Amino acid sequence: MEQYASYFLMREADLPAYVRAKLPLFADCDHLCAKEIGDGNLNYVFRVWDTETGKSVIVKQASHTLRISDEMHLSLDRNRRECDILRLEGGYAPGLVPEIYYYDEIMHAYCMEDLSDHAIMRTALLQHEIFPDFAEQITDFMVNTLLPTTDVVMDHKEKKELQKRYSNPELCEITEDLVYTEPYRDLRGRNHVFPPNADFVAREIYGDTQLHCEAAQLKFDFMNNGQALLHGDLHTGSIFIRKDSMKVIDPEFTFYGPMGYDIGNVIANLIFAWCNGQCTMEAGAEKAAYLHWLETTIVQVVDLTRSKMAAAFDKLATDPMARAPGFQARYLASVMADTAGATGTELIRRTVGMANVKDITTIPDTEARAGAERCCLLAAKAYIFRRREALSGAAYLDILHDAWKRGTSK
Ligand code: SR1
Ligand code: MG
Secondary structure, eight states, X not given: OOTTOSOOOOOGGGHHHHHHHHOGGGTTOOOEXXXXXXXXXXXXXXXXXXXXXXXXXXXXXXXXXXXXXXXXXXXXXXXXXXXXXXXXXXXXXXXXXXXXXXXXXXXXXXEEXXXXXXXXXXXXXXXXXXXXXXHHXXXXXXXXXXXXXXXXXXXXXXXXXXHHHXXXXXXXXXXXXXXXXXXTSOTTSOOOOOGGGHHHHIIIIITOHHHHHXXXXXXXXXXXXXXXXXXXXXXXXXEEXXXXXXXXXXXXXXXXXXXXXXXXXXXXXHHHHHHHHHHHSOSSHHHHHHHHHHXXXXXXXXXXXXXXXHHHXXXXXXXXXXXXXXXXXXXXXXXXXXXXXXXXXXXXXXXXXXXXXXXXXXXXSHHHHHHHHHHHHHHHHHHHHTGGGOOXXXXXXXXXXXXXXXXXXX
């Protein structure tokens, strides 16, 4: 019987034979080793390498239940979608995603370029590493993958085809629940509220009905504004980085939604890293340099996204009405409002929701962590309530500094 003719979930020991069978480049390699390297929430990721030649590859396989929860089930097809999107994004943003070698529709696994010379960005940020080119790289990635897939640029029938093809109800439901519902109303008891902040969260998040109204608006915008083909989960755990290179991975949450969702996710996750630096680094030059880099990066991500998107709009817009005087400014203002909203919702959901971030949860000092969380929640509310004020990068920073002061004062 043909090998791998039916699906099974692979363990480390299965990987050498699998790679030998599937990739001609490894067919004659008798010295293959494998290690599970993933620590994501959903899938299994392995590195396989030849101890003689040093050749290596990454294999990612989807399972029926999520890696973080046996109770949550998803169809296995998500890896096919992820491969397609990585290939598509690679066309729009060459060099900013990994190369895909092979997709296996039975095992729901794919093989891609080994990025072990890069680090997962969240892990590197926990070590307080600085990446001076990140703002340029990530804004290139976002502008070059997002705007070309909108109706402003893409042929409208082609866009509708993509919208159909990448409709992603299962993964969107996770976002609708975990980002846009449960952080405000803990309907399934899945939230993780840090006990010292229980009263604060009860008052500022669960008890703030105006906030709920804004979050509801953002939720329905997320579900109904099929603006561009998003990555859908663009946090620092979805980015591989090295001083001179950045690659975006894991676009399985992709769908047609508001561009601001991706942009806001990036900004919020830089803010988590900033809080971690504030709370865990010794005062001194290293801390000052790290926080300065993060602050500059936050400002640049906001401002460069806007300016690069304006330039790309000028260059690429094909829809004749998109060139109506004043329309571009209006369009970009709404993208930036969505961005501020998504920055806020990501800050809230990672602080009180089910899927938290190590930047915050590994802060060892209880009062410092509680202060950082209050800062994130207060900043989040300001980003959400003030999202239509055309916030500049500097304004994002002012809001963060003010929230830090208020969140950490006794
Ligand atoms: C159950 S999945 C939890 C989170 O992990 C993914 O990376 C997404 O951010 C999702 O919300
Ligand atoms: Mg992921």
